[in-house]
Amino acid sequence: MILDGLALSKQLRIELKERVDRLRERGVVPRLDVIVAAQDPASVAYVNMKRKWAAAAGIEGEYFEVSDTTSQDELIEQIYKLNGNSRVHGVLLQHPLPKHLDEDAALLALGSEKDVDGITPQSLGRLTAGLPGFRCATPLGITKILDHYNIDCTGKRALVIGRSHILGKPMALMLLERNATVTIAHSKTLDLADRCREADILVAAVGRAEMIKGDWIKPGATVIDAGYNKVEGRKGDVGDVHFESAVEVAGAITPVPGGVGPMTVTSLLMNAVEAAEKTIS
Ligand code: NAP
Helix, strand or coil, rough: EEHHHHHHHHHHHHHHHHHHHHHHCCCCCCCEEEEEHHHHHHHHHHHHHHHHHHHHHHEEEEEEEEEECCCCHHHHHHHHHHHHHHCCEEEEEECCCCCCCHHHHHHHHHHCCCCCCCHHHHHHHHHHHCCCCCHHHHHHHHHHHHCCCCCCCCCEEEEEEEECCHHHHHHHHHHHHCCEEEEEECCCCCCCHHHCCCCCCEEEEECCCCCCHHHHCCCCEEEEECCCEECCCCCCCCCCCCCHCCCCCEEECCCCCCCHHHHHHHHHHHHHHHHHHHHCC
């Protein structure tokens, strides 16, 4: 079974537009503002795509550029302004910021209330403690794929490869919430291929093109490929899983593109609309 994240995201964005229409009827225009490094073409491209989908769903937003000349104080001041602006419901700090800026301090300043990307230490703490809050967009999108395709995690062995704050760690916690027995692998993990072969649910969040081959996968397993990697001489993005060999063995698998990526953006927008709904509920 191919887990079609693009088709699911289209369906969810139609439902999202209906929620936005209802909010607008009540005088609330959902607004997601973005802070992005203007000199990073990849970041600008991702943000433009997010803004396009946001606009299609009726979500507005301002765009704040940071550059080599932006000081840390200016960045923090901008975040405080957005925190204090009641017309702004969500704020996205697009990673990476320019190197001279302290991204951790910026995320701490943002806090959890408007962190619709779910990546601030406060939001991650809420996830860890099992408290309500915005969940990290990429793993949240993955759980929506699992739910949509009725993939039950209870009692299953799940392996998450990658332990970043934005993906691997929150993914592991969300699978744990769904009663999977979770292992996290990383660059120091020994016998990774053997660990993969034990997994009923395998989430690849590594950033290495086609590292996970078909013969690493347990027959019938669910394989979620969160990776997108640029490979010289190849068009578009390439996943962390070698799709052609994995699709022969897996029970269910996400493609790249058209799997996790569109669900990440959709989950971010869903969180932003939820933030707007909270202002009137
Ligand atoms: P990251 O911060 O670079 O983390 C990568 C993780 O993979 C690290 O924990 C690292 O281990 C581990 N790793 C690296 N090489 C490994 C190896 N040979 N064997 C086992 N583990 C290894 O990356 P990220 O931000 O989490 O992103 C991961 C991938 O997801 C990238 O391809 C990225 O483009 C993609 N991504 C996709 C979306 C989406 O919407 N689809 C969103 C965000 C990211 P150590 O901790 O030991 O270094």
